[in-house]
Amino acid sequence: MSHINSNQLHRLLTAPVLIASLTLALHPASAESTLSTRISDAKQHRRQGDKKYPYRAKSDYILKELDLHADDVVVDIGAGDGWWAEKFAKFVGKSGVIHAAEVDKKKVEQMKKSLAKTPQIKPYLIETDSTGLPENSCDVAFFSQSYHHLNKDGHVDYLKHLHKVVKPTGRVVIIEKYTETGLGEGTHGTRLSRLVRQAEEAAWVPVRLELMTGTYHYIAILTQQELFPPEPKRGKKDPVKSKPTKKPNEKEIRSPRS
Ligand SMILES: C[S@@+](CC[C@H](N)C(=O)[O-])C[C@H]1O[C@@H](n2cnc3c(N)ncnc32)[C@H](O)[C@@H]1O
Numbered sequence: 001m002s003h004i005n006s007n008q009l010h011r012l013l014t015a016p017v018l019i020a021s022l023t024l025a026l027h028p029a030s031a032e033s034t035l036s037t038r039i040s041d042a043k044q045h046r047r048q049g050d051k052k053y054p055y056r057a058k059s060d061y062i063l064k065e066l067d068l069h070a071d072d073v074v075v076d077i078g079a080g081d082g083w084w085a086e087k088f089a090k091f092v093g094k095s096g097v098i099h100a101a102e103v104d105k106k107k108v109e110q111m112k113k114s115l116a117k118t119p120q121i122k123p124y125l126i127e128t129d130s131t132g133l134p135e136n137s138c139d140v141a142f143f144s145q146s147y148h149h150l151n152k153d154g155h156v157d158y159l160k161h162l163h164k165v166v167k168p169t170g171r172v173v174i175i176e177k178y179t180e181t182g183l184g185e186g187t188h189g190t191r192l193s194r195l196v197r198q199a200e201e202a203a204w205v206p207v208r209l210e211l212m213t214g215t216y217h218y219i220a221i222l223t224q225q226e227l228f229p230p231e232p233k234r235g236k237k238d239p240v241k242s243k244p245t246k247k248p249n250e251k252e253i254r255s256p257r258s
Pocket residue numbers: 053077078079080081083084101102103104107127128129143144145146149150151
């Protein structure tokens with residue numbers, strides 16, 4: 001049996017640690033929002049990974065944020081090749097539905113073929129200005145790198161349409177290139193400030209806005225404004241809190257000094 005010297009032993013012990021840290025460096029932790037924003041490496045925000053779909057490397061994190069449940073109904077607007085629809089299908093199960101909406105007829109036909117074994121995915125053709133779905137029918141409306149494709153000046157109307165289609169407790173989720181990063185790299189994205197303005201105009205409130213490290217893409221999660229009722233006016237007592245719950249007894253009425 002050959003003997004291991006102390007140098008070899010050290011190498012053997014540190015190899016797995018090195019591999020684990022390299023894996024983490026190449027695929028930054030999925031719990032994006034729990035990472036420190038402190039810049040420990042000036043290159044940490046640079047774009048990495050797949051040239052066409054860098055945000056796909058963050059799918060675990062994105063799926064965690066979506067938190068889909070069995071029975072959920074999702075509309076994937078601009079579903080493309082159905083990559084996301086296939087991921088969502090696992091979470092919503094056979095009793096859920098993924099409407100894979102596309103304006104491109106060829107893509108719809110391709111999805112129908114490639115996703116035939118997943119009946120909860122329903123590829124269908126849409127107009128450029130509507131999902132064609134009934135009111136109150138979806139838990140999530142999802143855009144991945146397709147929001148900027150909506151008709152010019154039609155974004156607010158589209159978000160208003162989604163306000164009807166998405167259930168009152170539902171969400172709109174938008175993965176989009178943040179055009180203020182990778183400066184000079186074209187316009188295939190949406191300024192975050194623009195998106196927020198459009199969302200507000202259509203009565204949506206962003207509950208999460210986050211740049212996903214190494215992708216130049218952000219995730220925006222919007223919920224309906226009606227979930228945020230007005231705060232009580234200053235100086236006025238909160239009508240709910242000020243209501244006496246029981247009649248005070250005599251001891252409670254008497255002040256300590258009387
Ligand atoms: C860059 S691809 C993204 C595909 C897919 N969502 C993904 O992230 O892998 C943009 C997709 O949006 C579709 N699209 C373009 N205009 C659209 C519109 N008005 N409504 C919905 N989808 C649209 C295109 O046909 C294309 O498949």
